[in-house]
Amino acid sequence: MNPPDLRIRRVAIDTWRENVAYLHRDCPVVRASGFQALSKVTVHANGTTISAVLNVVDDERIVQACELGLSEDAFARMNVPEGHAAHVAPAEPPASIGALHRKIGGERLSRDDLHAIVRDIAQARYSKIELAAFVVATNGYDLDRDEVLHLTEAMIAAGRRLDWQHQVRGGPVVDKHCIGGIPGNRTSMLVVPIVTAHGMLCPKTSSRAITSPAGTADTMEVLAEVELPFERLTQIVRDTNGCLVWGGRAGLSPADDILISVERPLAIDSPGQMVASILSKKIAAGSTHLVLDIPVGPTAKVRSMPAAQQLRKLFEYVADRLGLHLEVVITDGSQPIGSGIGPVLEARDVMRVLRNDPAAPADLRDKSLRLAGRVIEFDPDVRGGDGWRIARDILESGRALAQMNALIDAQGRRLQPPALGEMTHEVIAPADGAVSAIDNLQLARIARLAGAPQVIGAGVDLLRKQGDAVQAGQPLYRIHACYAADLGFSRDLAARDSGYTVAATTRPS
Template sequence: MTKLQDLRVRRVGIDTWRENVAYLHRNCAVVRAAGFQALSKVLVKANGAAINAVLNVVDDDCIVQPDELGLSEDAFARLNVDAGHPAHVSPAEPPPSLPALRRKIAGERLDRKDLHAIIRDVAQARYSKIELAAFVVATNGYDLERDEVLYLTEAMIDVGRRLDWQHAVRGGPVVDKHCIGGIPGNRTSMLVVPIVTAHGMLCPKTSSRAITSPAGTADTMEVLAEVELPFERLRHIVRDTNGCLAWGGTAGLSPADDILISVERPLAIDSPGQMVASILSKKIAAGSTHLVLDIPVGPTAKVRSIDAAQRLRKLFEYVAGALNLHLDVMITDGSQPIGRGIGPVLEARDVMQVLRNEPEAPMDLREKALRLAGRVIEFDPDVRGGDGWRIARDILESGRALAQMEALIDAQGRRTSPPTLGELTHEVCAPQAGVVRAIDNLQLAQVARLAGAPQVPGAGVDLLCKVGDAVQAGAPLYRIHAQYPADLGFARDRSGRDSGYTVGAA
């Protein structure tokens, strides 16, 4: 029988998205000896390192030979040995926190120790995607009590790295702004950060990539500059420029959150408790002491009513207060997309038009960003309450915000060949003359995603009309951009069934 250590590591070029997957041939002696079946959990050891992985059994010699151990991209990177290195495979022990997970699935309340154990196992990749999905579903909705949300947030902070800026600000506030999401085109962070950092405040803005939307802040900033910044590089950039617009994943801030997001994305789940823990853990890990939080409310937003917004607000305030984070919540209008572009390239265009004070810049994006930036600036103890908006406007109109954005782009690494707008287009037109009465955020986001966004940065939707605009029959409401004919076809079919626009009598 082949010895376990005689298996040679083979890098299998499959992206399993935040999950360690091992591949063994059905005729491998290890499979027969251990009685492994597909989806068994195995422990892989090599050169003093060890990872847990989910097993896939293959019959194709082109994928893996009987004397080889194939590893997915995630598993290969985590094990960190060269291809061909000998590896030892054995059955994996269940995650220590699995009993706590089962109790949560049964509807029990978990204590601090339970949730810290679960998140520790999540961060160490001991859970399969199936187990992660069980946790995400078991904690969906308001199935987490507020103390459980607090413990979950603490645990997500503890398993990652933390930034400390107090030596840089001499006890002053480290500020940030965040939106709970759900509103297409709402790229206010890319305006708030250059405005408040031009004012002299420290704003280390780390963002997630899109979960269920056509673009996140990190996806849109990546059109202009690098966003995957290692921990130390991120620290130096913030020291030099007062801020950043980066993806939090490569910096190791709240790493368990990125693993959970990999399951939440295909399930389209963004529950209140997980949302609070995700947002606040990353803000605190990034060293923020003061946060302005945007909760949009609208019929097709994540939060549909003022009552629901107030309930979510209280949950955010409870957890933030317990963790000594100063929180200012703004409940805003989420009845339609903000700006004109939906998708990374289009949203980056809107942001730069506002920063350049161009006449065609979307005014709703400009005004909302100024309101949010004004509230952040009022964290400055030298600024009187009510003066923040005026200061933010002066910074924008003077060109200082644009200069600061250019400095941030250069510091993070300017894209020398930025992605371009998708050349394949289709216009969706008004079925009758009248006035635009409503725009469905969810429908427009879905059209943009079917067009390819955010994976294809140049894909998306360019809005030509907003709520309140008068339109003629046959006039274009929005233009779909795609890079590939199949994507354009998917988006065109979806918009043909439902444009997402309601046009009524004037």
């Protein structure tokens, strides 16, 4: 007698990249095998096998005893219709669990170990708990540089890889990336129009915000479509030299997308994982030349110049061995860049710079020109040191704005641009003085509680930056929200800690 088949049922619960199987407590398989909650099981149907974590259910409205419920992720991965027959068995541990345990025990992993782990992660064979164990065991500098190299290689191997060489015929495919952590730092939306206007190929795929109030994809979405099918994306790049789209659909580094799902709630972003995540995605996207921005500051991801140099060398070591031409630029990360934090506000800042509007934030303009200049110098025909001037000419002449409009039209212009949140609250200076510090992390938290990035009109508009004089009662920044609840959460947090330090200015005697 074989175990009876179950009928598959979709359980519309979003378990965030974890396969969950729901079985009723009276299901014969649960009674027979004594599966417990959190047991790992394998589900077989129609030639496909997935592994999943078991949740035991006592409500027939969710699953009946003859059914096998699958969470959204598991149902999508299984790819058979509801009602299809399936059977369930206790799961063997993923093949790479031995390697995970060796890493937890402090051992160095081989190339084969890391490939096996990444393959199992990409195939969704790891539970959330096992992913968390991997993230913690490889935290800090617990991965040496060869382990990081092998992790990066494995992440590339586990996903899809784009190739633009038929288009550039040996020329560079350029990209620019920032390790993150600085609110308002939307330089990609200026660098891409400038360097593609210069004639370089820059097919930029970006992430949405992970822990920040806006990612480049979230901000570009204020202006244009960013979720494009792969064929349209390649057509746009052929027509305009570039794009500014969300990379999540491209399947470039699926293991990394899954790891991020536990790094985010754990707030762990260690050097090895960062290098593997960024470089695997760039290489999979077909880039040959990359300018990488590492901001340094007391509330940035990297807090000191020695730490930045150590991280820089790790990036260089891995990039060199994988044939990626990498230039690292260490920048000032002591405060947010630009004025706006949140998708609509950041898009406003970007368009002001492109329009050469006098209200454009100077720091965003200067930093973007500097980074675009470094990208332009990847052009073999450009003389070393000339990049910045070329970038400035492209911006001041309006060619960058024209190119941005071409990109927006190619991707699909948003006809009704979303409005800024109309519910506002101003945070004021407690005393006379000058702004001496702005806490990146606290401003990001305040903007997120205001609703950013999911509520795209929400965010924070900075009215003062470091060094600006301010009088008691004058506004430091304005919170924008679209819902009263969000304005309340955000205002309460700002009242506990505004994120601004205002120091009394010494009067000239």
